[in-house]
Amino acid sequence: MSSADNRRNVRAGYRNGGATVEGLIQNVDFSHPSLNDSLEGEIQAFLINEDQLHTYDDLTKVNPVTPTTVLKCLQARYSVKVFYTHAGCTLVALNPFQPVPDLYSLDVMKEYHYASQPQEFKPHIFIVAEEAYRNVQGQLEPVNQSLVVSGESGAGKTWTSRCLMKYYATVAASSSVMKSQDTVERIERRVLDSNPIMEAFGNACTLRNNNSSRFGKYIQLQLDRCQLLVGASVQTYLLEKTRVTCQPANERNFHIFYQMMKGATDQQRKEWMMSQDQCFAWLPNSEKTVEEDCFDETVEAMVHLGIHAERQQQIFRILAGILQLGNVSFSSSTDESQTCHLSEQSEDFLQRAAELLCVPAEELQTCLRVRTLKAGKQNVLKPCSQAECSVRRDCLAKLIYAQLFEWIVTFINNSICADKSTWCNFIGVLDVYGFECFQINNLEQLCINYANEKLQQHFVAHYLRAQQEEYVSEGLQWSFVKYQDNQSCLDLIEGSPISVFSLLNEESRLNRASDAKMFRVRLEKELSDNGNISWDKFSKVPHFTVAHYAGRVNYQIEGMVEKNKDPVPAELINLFEKSDNPLLQEIFADKKTENPTNRGLSKVTVVSKFKNSLENLMKILHTTTPHYTRCIKPNPDCKPLTFKKEEVIMQLEACGIVETIHISAAGFPIRIPFQSFMKRYGLIAKYSKLRSQCVDLEADNNDALQQEVKKLLGVALHHLSSDRHSSLVHCGKTKVFLTQAMLDLLEDQRKKILSRCAFSIQCCWLRYQRRRRHTHRQSATLIQAAVRSWLVRKKVRRWNRAAGVIQNKWKKWRTLLKSLAEAELDDAKDVVEEDVPVLNPVVRERGSVQLSTIPEPVPVRGWPMGLALASAPSITVSLTATGFQKMMSAMASLNLPSRRGQYKVTTNQYTEELASIRAQPKGSVKLHCQRSPLLYADRHPDLKSDVRGFNEILLEKTL
Numbered sequence: 001m002s003s004a005d006n007r008r009n010v011r012a013g014y015r016n017g018g019a020t021v022e023g024l025i026q027n028v029d030f031s032h033p034s035l036n037d038s039l040e041g042e043i044q045a046f047l048i049n050e051d052q053l054h055t056y057d058d059l060t061k062v063n064p065v066t067p068t069t070v071l072k073c074l075q076a077r078y079s080v081k082v083f084y085t086h087a088g089c090t091l092v093a094l095n096p097f098q099p100v101p102d103l104y105s106l107d108v109m110k111e112y113h114y115a116s117q118p119q120e121f122k123p124h125i126f127i128v129a130e131e132a133y134r135n136v137q138g139q140l141e142p143v144n145q146s147l148v149v150s151g152e153s154g155a156g157k158t159w160t161s162r163c164l165m166k167y168y169a170t171v172a173a174s175s176s177v178m179k180s181q182d183t184v185e186r187i188e189r190r191v192l193d194s195n196p197i198m199e200a201f202g203n204a205c206t207l208r209n210n211n212s213s214r215f216g217k218y219i220q221l222q223l224d225r226c227q228l229l230v231g232a233s234v235q236t237y238l239l240e241k242t243r244v245t246c247q248p249a250n251e252r253n254f255h256i257f258y259q260m261m262k263g264a265t266d267q268q269r270k271e272w273m274m275s276q277d278q279c280f281a282w283l284p285n286s287e288k289t290v291e292e293d294c295f296d297e298t299v300e301a302m303v304h305l306g307i308h309a310e311r312q313q314q315i316f317r318i319l320a321g322i323l324q325l326g327n328v329s330f331s332s333s334t335d336e337s338q339t340c341h342l343s344e345q346s347e348d349f350l351q352r353a354a355e356l357l358c359v360p361a362e363e364l365q366t367c368l369r370v371r372t373l374k375a376g377k378q379n380v381l382k383p384c385s386q387a388e389c390s391v392r393r394d395c396l397a398k399l400i401y402a403q404l405f406e407w408i409v410t411f412i413n414n415s416i417c418a419d420k421s422t423w424c425n426f427i428g429v430l431d432v433y434g435f436e437c438f439q440i441n442n443l444e445q446l447c448i449n450y451a452n453e454k455l456q457q458h459f460v461a462h463y464l465r466a467q468q469e470e471y472v473s474e475g476l477q478w479s480f481v482k483y484q485d486n487q488s489c490l491d492l493i494e495g496s497p498i499s500v501f502s503l504l505n506e507e508s509r510l511n512r513a514s515d516a517k518m519f520r521v522r523l524e525k526e527l528s529d530n531g532n533i534s535w536d537k538f539s540k541v542p543h544f545t546v547a548h549y550a551g552r553v554n555y556q557i558e559g560m561v562e563k564n565k566d567p568v569p570a571e572l573i574n575l576f577e578k579s580d581n582p583l584l585q586e587i588f589a590d591k592k593t594e595n596p597t598n599r600g601l602s603k604v605t606v607v608s609k610f611k612n613s614l615e616n617l618m619k620i621l622h623t624t625t626p627h628y629t630r631c632i633k634p635n636p637d638c639k640p641l642t643f644k645k646e647e648v649i650m651q652l653e654a655c656g657i658v659e660t661i662h663i664s665a666a667g668f669p670i671r672i673p674f675q676s677f678m679k680r681y682g683l684i685a686k687y688s689k690l691r692s693q694c695v696d697l698e699a700d701n702n703d704a705l706q707q708e709v710k711k712l713l714g715v716a717l718h719h720l721s722s723d724r725h726s727s728l729v730h731c732g733k734t735k736v737f738l739t740q741a742m743l744d745l746l747e748d749q750r751k752k753i754l755s756r757c758a759f760s761i762q763c764c765w766l767r768y769q770r771r772r773r774h775t776h777r778q779s780a781t782l783i784q785a786a787v788r789s790w791l792v793r794k795k796v797r798r799w800n801r802a803a804g805v806i807q808n809k810w811k812k813w814r815t816l817l818k819s820l821a822e823a824e825l826d827d828a829k830d831v832v833e834e835d836v837p838v839l840n841p842v843v844r845e846r847g848s849v850q851l852s853t854i855p856e857p858v859p860v861r862g863w864p865m866g867l868a869l870a871s872a873p874s875i876t877v878s879l880t881a882t883g884f885q886k887m888m889s890a891m892a893s894l895n896l897p898s899r900r901g902q903y904k905v906t907t908n909q910y911t912e913e914l915a916s917i918r919a920q921p922k923g924s925v926k927l928h929c930q931r932s933p934l935l936y937a938d939r940h941p942d943l944k945s946d947v948r949g950f951n952e953i954l955l956e957k958t959l
């Protein structure tokens with residue numbers, strides 16, 4: 001390692017004790033005075049280029065890395081309205097406290113999403129989002145990702161979480177061409193719509209932030225195999241329910257109450273029994289309007305999520321009931337055996353509350369004023385004191401609100417959560433309340449600060465400690481960077497067997513009223529060994545002070561044990577379980593099954609519940625790849641573009657940003673086990689042009705694997721100058737350590753190879769398709785030819801059959817004609833002389849055969865009788881035939897069978913004068929054949945055969 005590097009790491013080893021910038025610089029403790037002087041000189045030299053400071057996108061490039069240089073860079077960037085800066089593995093986000101046009105637009109999202117190297121773009125929260133998204137795509141273990149957003153109250157955590165959710169709802173859904181647009185829109189919209197609802201019910205205006213989250217949340221965005229957003233689930237942590245009944249000075253209750261007050265229509269006011277001018281004790285500072293007071297938006301989001309109008313009505317009636325309950329006050333009774341009095345006005349409020357909550361007013365009044373004690377098997381009723389009545393009223397309101405909040409979260413989850421079979425990976429976004437230190441801090445602040453300690457510990461353990469320990473164990477040359485470990489603070493709060501939480505739980509489980517002073521003494525006795533707890537000996541108020549990683553906080557002991565017990569009177573649960581409001585019924589039925597006080601089981605205290613839920617969260621975080629975003633609040637008054645150095649340096653100091661930068665600058669943030677490395681990047685060697693460096697991808701023992709990895713890295717780096725790139729990668733004993741730049745390089749090469757492979761596959765596929773198409777075409781032609789020939793054969797066979805039928809018929813016809821002709825000849829034997837005239841039929845047209853006489857008169861030896869009759873003139877012969885009769889007689893005389901519709905015979909014989917029956921007949925006979933339905937019926941019969949007699953004359957044809 002170079003001497004400059006050494007110096008750098010030595011510098012990183014100091015801890016800062018002071019809070020001011022100057023103090024921090026002065027507190028730098030180097031063993032060698034000359035080192036100190038040179039550092040001072042370097043800082044001055046660095047800061048001299050003031051107009052260059054804003055150009056440092058990544059604080060790891062700052063040299064030297066000290067709180068001052070880091071602070072100055074951030075300040076310079078803030079002054080030119082650049083709000084994001086990389087600090088190694090962490091992204092620092094400065095709150096602008098004013099909307100920044102086009103910083104989060106759709107186009108910007110797309111720009112980061114489609115960039116081949118988003119890291120080369122300006123630092124942005126979308127880089128963190130995209131990196132996590134690409135990690136899921138890359139499937140490098142651990143595949144699931146967590147985006148941890150931390151910072152103090154008002155620093156911008158909720159804003160950042162919202163940006164992240166919007167980003168995923170856009171990029172993880174926009175490419176979903178295959179899915180029904182409807183489903184996609186519904187899911188992403190629902191996920192986003194869960195925000196306004198949860199913020200309305202869980203956020204409040206505090207002194208530090210107008211939209212302060214009063215609960216913690218971990219949102220799991222569920223992605224399917226194609227990395228598309230298919231659902232989400234929300235896990236919430238410790239809602240600050242005391243705010244419902246008790247709001248710190250100058251702060252407000254939860255937003256939803258003000259939204260109702262300000263946004264209700266007259267009709268709704270009537271239904272909720274809240275007139276325009278009514279004041280509510282639990283709604284202080286209602287004249288203050290904040291951006292979040294938008295009732296319509298909340299209702300719209302409810303509609304989108306599927307909370308129908310009737311349900312909404314039930315919810316708002318419950319909230320209105322809580323507000324009325326807050327106006328009920330009790331006055332003490334002189335006689336302890338008597339219940340407390342209610343003023344006339346309070347009775348009215350109680351009546352309205354009962355009506356809105358759909359319970360009998362009488363019973364509600366009794367529940368609030370009378371306690372039921374168990375004495376053996378008997379119930380003893382004991383009137384409550386004025387203070388107890390108020391506590392019971394507050395307890396009821398908090399209980400209803402907390403249960404309602406839980407119901408809403410469950411509803412949201414049911415509405416947006418995808419079936420487990422449909423998603424395989426997730427990206428979690430963690431937004432917990434920021435570190436809090438007020439004038440008076442109690443159990444809520446202890447829990448909130450404990451959660452922040454846990455997250456800080458996760459960061460320290462995951463990044464600052466584990467990373468450095470791993471470098472050493474993997475044989476990397478590494479000078480340890482010291483960091484502030486908050487383990488001892490966590491031991492103080494949650495450790496076993498003795499800690500603040502364990503003592504609190506012990507005290508809470510005792511069946512007696514707790515004494516704050518006695519508890520303080522106990523704490524001091526048991527925990528004084530831990531350096532993170534202290535007491536102000538002169539303070540009269542029982543308290544203890546904890547030195548958190550982010551600062552010292554005084555906790556008031558009074559009321560802490562009671563809050564930890566969080567008792568719920570069973571009478572109240574029993575009463576509300578019977579409420580006519582179906583929603584109240586539902587949430588109280590659930591409460592009854594979980595409330596152990598009803599079953600006499602050991603009590604589950606607030607801190608033990610919270611500790612368990614945080615431990616579960618930590619388990620999830622440990623199984624995912626974390627990405628840290630540190631939100632910084634540049635000034636305490638939330639003023640736009642105002643940078644207060646003291647305020648910022650405290651926050652940078654608290655989250656250990658300087659140590660993080662040091663470790664990131666010198667270290668290798670990416671660590672991949674050999675096996676996984678070979679699996680992912682083995683193809684670089686396999687498909688490389690350097691065939692000589694053949695890598696064995698199947699190597700299974702660690703040393704062999706290490707050799708193969710080295711070869712592979714050699715291949716990957718062969719065209720790059722080794723001096724430059726040897727610092728980007730280190731091959732450890734079981735893992736490869738990489739910088740982000742090296743990872744990008746490898747990914748780039750891998751992508752190129754994959755795209756070459758894809759190109760080859762596409763070519764093969766196209767060739768194969770072409771060949772297949774050709775074969776298909778040939779086969780089709782063959783099949784078509786076969787089918788055509790089969791059809792033709794079939795047709796020919798049909799024709800042949802038809803021809804056979806026709807021939808048959810024709811033969812029959814000829815036989816018939818012949819027989820007729822013979823019969824005719826027989827009939828005419830007696831009268832017919834020699835020299836029979838021959839008539840030549842002439843075919844005139846298809847379907848009609850005209851028999852025309854030859855020009856010369858043909859001698860007929862004798863007239864058939866019918867013909868004679870048909871030819872007889874009507875005046876001379878008494879046996880006259882006309883029209884049809886004539887034709888029939890002609891046919892009969894010619895012995896033609898009568899077939900209706902097939903032919904018709906006409907003759908002009910009768911137009912000739914019949915001189916004698918023996919005279920030779922003259923004229924023509926026509927035989928009209930009608931068109932036959934038979935195929936080939938227009939074929940002329942074979943006329944060559946001999947037909948004799950008169951009929952022969954009629955039918956014979958001269959061609």
Ligand SMILES: Nc1ncnc2c1ncn2[C@@H]1O[C@H](COP(=O)(O)OP(=O)(O)OP(=O)(O)O)[C@@H](O)[C@H]1O
Pocket residue numbers: 095096097098099100151152153154155156157158159160209210211212213214432433434631
């Ligand atoms: N990137 C940003 N651009 C513009 N304004 C911002 C940005 N980040 C935060 N703000 C402003 O700062 C206010 C406080 O931010 P936010 O509510 O996210 O703080 P928080 O860290 O979640 O606080 P708490 O812990 O109290 O919930 C926001 O209401 C918003 O007005």
